Structures are given as C-alpha cells and as structure tokens.
Amino acid sequence: MDSEPVQLLDALEMHLMLRRLALQIVEANRGIQNLLLVGIHTRGVHLARRLGQIICEQERAEVPVGELDVTLYRDDLREMGVRVARPTQLPVDINQCTIFLIDDVIYRGRTIRAALDALNDYGRPRAIRLVVLLDRGHRELPIHPDYVGRIVPTSRQESVKVMVREIDGEDKAVLFST
Numbered sequence: 001m002d003s004e005p006v007q008l009l010d011a012l013e014m015h016l017m018l019r020r021l022a023l024q025i026v027e028a029n030r031g032i033q034n035l036l037l038v039g040i041h042t043r044g045v046h047l048a049r050r051l052g053q054i055i056c057e058q059e060r061a062e063v064p065v066g067e068l069d070v071t072l073y074r075d076d077l078r079e080m081g082v083r084v085a086r087p088t089q090l091p092v093d094i095n096q097c098t099i100f101l102i103d104d105v106i107y108r109g110r111t112i113r114a115a116l117d118a119l120n121d122y123g124r125p126r127a128i129r130l131v132v133l134l135d136r137g138h139r140e141l142p143i144h145p146d147y148v149g150r151i152v153p154t155s156r157q158e159s160v161k162v163m164v165r166e167i168d169g170e171d172k173a174v175l176f177s178t
Helices: 012-031 043-059 110-120
Strands: 006-009 037-039 064-070 100-106 127-133 149-150 159-163 173-175
Touching: 006 012, 012 037, 012 043, 012 064, 012 100, 012 110, 012 127, 012 149, 012 173, 037 043, 043 064, 043 100, 043 149, 043 173, 064 110, 100 110, 100 159
Parallel strands: 037 064, 037 100, 100 127, 127 149
Antiparallel strands: 006 173, 159 173
C-alpha cells in the first residue's frame, strides 16, 4: 500500500526559494545584460515566468523569458507514449546570451540533455546555466544544476511532484512512494 504524500514545500517556501534563485541568477550574470530565462515545458515555463517577474521587480527592467519544448528530443519517447509537442518560443536571438535554463525537478538528467540538444538547434549561447527548484539525485548522465532551490534525497521508488498555481491551482511540492 502506498504511503501518504509528504509535503516538501508549501507556497511560501516556494516563493522564498524563487526569490533567492532570482537573486543568484542576477548576481551570477552580473546584472541582466544578455540574460535569457528559458523554462522547460510545462512547469519550468511557469517558474521561469515567475523568476522573470521577480527579477523585473528587483532590477526595474524586463528580462526576456522563453519556453522550450523538448518532446521531440527525448530519448525515452517509446516509454512515455504519445505526447503533443508544444511550441518553443524564444523571444530573442540566443546567440551571445547567457541562458538560465529553468526546470522544476532534476532526476536522471535526460530532460536536461534533451533541452541542451533543442537549444543547440536555435544557436550558440554564450553560456547555459541550469536552475532547478528540486534536485532528487539519481543522475544517469553527467548533468548537474548550477543553482538548486533544495536537494531532496529520494529513493528510486519515490517520486517528486511540483505543483504550480497556474496549472494545479496551488503551489507546493510533494514526495510520494510509487
């Protein structure tokens, strides 16, 4: 029998974590010049938009925010079944930008590998930095985030689900047994 989900983050903790990550992004980029936030569909897009809004409030200037769909770049499409690809939208030319790639959870590293492949089709950024809300470990590829909201040790029999109000009606993250 599956156990009850364990809450990892509530709405306030998620908000504070995003504020901290936004400060780290601006500091690492030495301002907002040539900065591009790119969220990985689906929840990474909403997190990237929020980070962009926080940075805009802090710096009093707009930061471009893009959306990246990695569906066609995944190496596990057969396991996942049919998925509808969503549009990738990059509001500026990525050449010479420093991209902060945003996702909700990093696990095996395969989504990020697909994202790097997808971005490569759009140009050659100056640098790509990885920002994730939660890192649950168990990497299968040598990919590690540059900025992490929280490291959450898990077993392979557990799953982490991040919920965002734009999709799920509330902000929180939970850990549950599969």
